[in-house]
Amino acid sequence: MGPIIEDKLLVFRCKRGSKEALTQIYEKYKRDLLLLAVALLNDVSAAEDVVHDVFVSFVEALEKFRLTGSLKGYLLTCVANHARNKNKAIQRQLTSTSNPGEAIAENSDEPSVLTACNEQLQRLSEAMAQLPYEQREVIMLHLQATMTFNAIAKAQAISVNTAKSRYRYGLERLRTILNEEAEK
């Protein structure tokens, strides 16, 4: 059975109320979803919250949900959307905090960031954290979710050219960051 058919059957069973099917979807894609969220937010706890919210929203949307493409692509796009909102909320929180440095320090002290991710993911999310959020999103959706620029543009309500520029600028900046890191 092909992956799309398999996912369609899982979604279909979820619609019929199968918790087992929902568990299978979660187990199948949780790593990809969490990895994307960590790369976008550089914060494991926030990333877990995003994946949590995506799954609860997925359940809420099931009645009207119709799978037309890849389920993984759909869920990754949801993660990107939720992560964008989460990022805005974090930014608002940071700007409203009297001592922003304190808030950042609290976040960076979060032990799960250090223990949950391997070295590569830490490098990835730290490098990504140095990019504007919009660039991170395009890069990750294109490279991890293998979404086309057309699809990304549609999902983010931007033009294809903007999506491509964000990708290009982000990638250039990342090259510098990763090279600097390698030289250290």
Add this chain to the structure above:
Amino acid sequence: MNSADKLKKLINKSEIQISSQTDKRILGDAFERMDELRQDRQAGTGVNIWRIIMKTKITKMAAAAVIIVAVLIAIHQLAGNGASAVYASVVEQLHNARTMTYSLITQMNIENVPTVRVDMAFKEPGYMRITTTDGYLTAIDWAQNKGISILPTRKQFIEFEATNYQHDPAQDPFAVIENLRTLPSRADAELGEKEIDGRLLQGFRVIEEGVINTVWVDPRTGELARVVMEFPDAPGMSVIMTDFQFNVELDDSLFSLTPPEGFERVEIQADVSEVTEQDLIGYLRAWSSWTKDGTFPPTLAGMQLPKVAMEMEKQGKFGEGQTTQEQRERDQLIMYRGMMFVYQLPAESNWRYAGENVSYGDADTPIFWYRPAGSENYRVIYGDLTVEEVLPEDLPR
């Protein structure tokens, strides 16, 4: 290695440990939400609608199985020949059902056309059986993609393969029934209680996609008892689904693909390759050759078509003359494949048919258009059966 490749490599090597507590929190909350939503729906409908699935399309899909059965039954009535492998293949899309049985009763309300009853049975993991009251039997095993049709009056059997048909979960027979169960939740009218076959049932009327559905539910259990489908474009015609039974014991032998002793094997040259646009064109060409004025079918809506075809037959609109059994079987297959092409088109294809009263050869009149998957342009079939690709803004209004 360029930066994109380096980054991809980094992504691929990235790993994250997800604690069991996190799994528990995410899944636990999702399950809880699932339960809450189910309870809300049940409370909202007032009947025990215990599962809600896609609201759109399914009725159409429910119709799809019925439609083709009805069409082929209609052709069978018109031409007077027996069901063939084509009849067997009408059920190819219903698979993966749990154990379930029900009956389909098709009434045409046309003189001398009898009511036809078909009994359906499904069993996991993909067994299906259709029987008619005159003993025709079709069994399919989806695990093997094989089926058999048994024609008792002729003491013949036909074996067929079903490998090339698309498996769409939305066409799962259980999904079809599940959708019918949810119809009361979007009822246009409540019909109150009525005693039918000794049971006090609660009625709902729902008009969806050009079909008037009257659904009768047992108010004590919420179980579906009877569904009557009527078609405004084919007055008097109705399809009744009744005698639903779920999780009943069905012996595997009912779905056996072994022919009865002493029956003769019939070889059928049936083309079971994937249906394409050419099949629809073939069907349109064939239909125009059957009509005296060379016109195309008045509708592609299969449910109405049997009735429409019968009316046309009564009015003498079809050509006369004898056809051979072989020719009739070929025509059935052409019709079946052409209609299957249309049924398999997804909603996003935005297909439209405008062939009523158009005759074959009319090169200026578009009769059918649709958007193929992944394309931004439309394919338009004209009355001379040529095809052109056009931009969405250039589509016929």
